[in-house]
Amino acid sequence: MTTSKSTVAILGPGGVGGLIGALLARDGHRVVCLAGQDTAAVLSRDGLRIESAQYGDFTAAVEADTQLREPVDAVFVTVKQTALHQALDRVPAPVLGDAIVIPLLNGIDHIALLRERYPSARVVAGTIRVEATRTSPGRVIHSSPFANLELAAPLDDFADHLRHAGLGVTLRTDETAMLWDKLAFLAPFALLTTRHRSDVGTIRSDRRPELLAVLDEITAVAQAAGAPVTTDTVLSFFDRAPHTMKSSMQRDVEAGRPFELDAIGGAVLRAGAAHGIETPATARLVAEVAHQANQES
Numbered sequence: 001m002t003t004s005k006s007t008v009a010i011l012g013p014g015g016v017g018g019l020i021g022a023l024l025a026r027d028g029h030r031v032v033c034l035a036g037q038d039t040a041a042v043l044s045r046d047g048l049r050i051e052s053a054q055y056g057d058f059t060a061a062v063e064a065d066t067q068l069r070e071p072v073d074a075v076f077v078t079v080k081q082t083a084l085h086q087a088l089d090r091v092p093a094p095v096l097g098d099a100i101v102i103p104l105l106n107g108i109d110h111i112a113l114l115r116e117r118y119p120s121a122r123v124v125a126g127t128i129r130v131e132a133t134r135t136s137p138g139r140v141i142h143s144s145p146f147a148n149l150e151l152a153a154p155l156d157d158f159a160d161h162l163r164h165a166g167l168g169v170t171l172r173t174d175e176t177a178m179l180w181d182k183l184a185f186l187a188p189f190a191l192l193t194t195r196h197r198s199d200v201g202t203i204r205s206d207r208r209p210e211l212l213a214v215l216d217e218i219t220a221v222a223q224a225a226g227a228p229v230t231t232d233t234v235l236s237f238f239d240r241a242p243h244t245m246k247s248s249m250q251r252d253v254e255a256g257r258p259f260e261l262d263a264i265g266g267a268v269l270r271a272g273a274a275h276g277i278e279t280p281a282t283a284r285l286v287a288e289v290a291h292q293a294n295q296e297s
């Protein structure tokens with residue numbers, strides 16, 4: 001696979017999927033975006049338009065369809081968790097066959113769901129660090145000076161393709177540790193900034209006891225799940241984050257968009273229950289964020 005080009009489908013060509021699809025298409029790969037009819041029509045006609053300080057501003061021609069109709073080498077799953085079930089109807093298991101499936105959704109529970117739904121496929125857990133915003137169908141602003149993937153599998157040849165296209169890629173050996181490394185920071189960050197309508201700087205100074213309580217719970221759950229995450233490590237991320245940093249959950253709630261409370265907060269509560277770890281501070285935050293979003297909608 002190192003020399004030949006691949007065929008890659010993008011299920012959900014929004015901020016994350018649009019950026020990855022455009023970079024791969026620009027690098028000569030065949031990219032098929034799977035989306036709703038209106039978005040697919042725009043992408044077939046206009047391609048993906050990226051504005052990025054890191055990669056420059058460019059338009060990449062892609063194919064687009066509402067269904068996967070032929071085998072591909074890999075599928076990136078880049079819808080939000082709230083749209084996952086509906087979106088998967090676009091990818092029939094018999095057509096997908098033994099392709100690589102890389103979900104980049106935040107959270108952890110979608111991995112088991114995908115493995116159950118696509119037993120012949122190779123579902124590889126992935127995470128991405130990036131700030132990429134879909135401003136309209138097919139148009140993405142990439143505002144972070146990085147786009148870094150972590151993949152929990154020895155996918156050396158495919159990782160070379162991704163790196164050649166411009167993405168940062170780290171291959172990890174421990175899927176559980178990789179997913180919890182991300183969730184252990186993301187869950188307290190998203191829940192606290194959304195609940196208190198504050199940036200991370202305000203949370204770490206004005207809400208430190210609550211932050212510590214939630215971190216203790218979440219790292220205890222992560223450890224019970226088998227991930228070597230500590231409160232000190234996650235706290236150091238909080239203390240080093242830019243003061244004004246806000247979470248995407250907070251931005252989604254503010255804008256009245258669907259938000260990933262179940263994928264992020266719900267996942268911690270389910271894992272806590274499964275491992276017999278009490279999570280009262282996290283449960284209260286999840287309930288308060290749900291209530292607050294209901295009031296605002």
Ligand SMILES: NC(=O)c1ccc[n+]([C@@H]2O[C@H](COP(=O)([O-])OP(=O)(O)OC[C@H]3O[C@@H](n4cnc5c(N)ncnc54)[C@H](OP(=O)(O)O)[C@@H]3O)[C@@H](O)[C@H]2O)c1
Binds near residue numbers: 081138
């Ligand atoms: N954006 C980031 O910077 C970032 C960073 C790290 C992790 N993540 C995670 O990555 C995931 C994707 O986030 P995102 O920000 O890229 O989301 P997004 O910009 O909202 O993109 C989601 C895409 O999914 C499409 N979609 C919705 N329902 C669909 C369906 N039924 N079938 C096919 N496509 C469908 C949307 O289509 P339309 O264009 O037609 O609306 C949109 O293009 C989330 O789990 C998020 O937490 C995002």
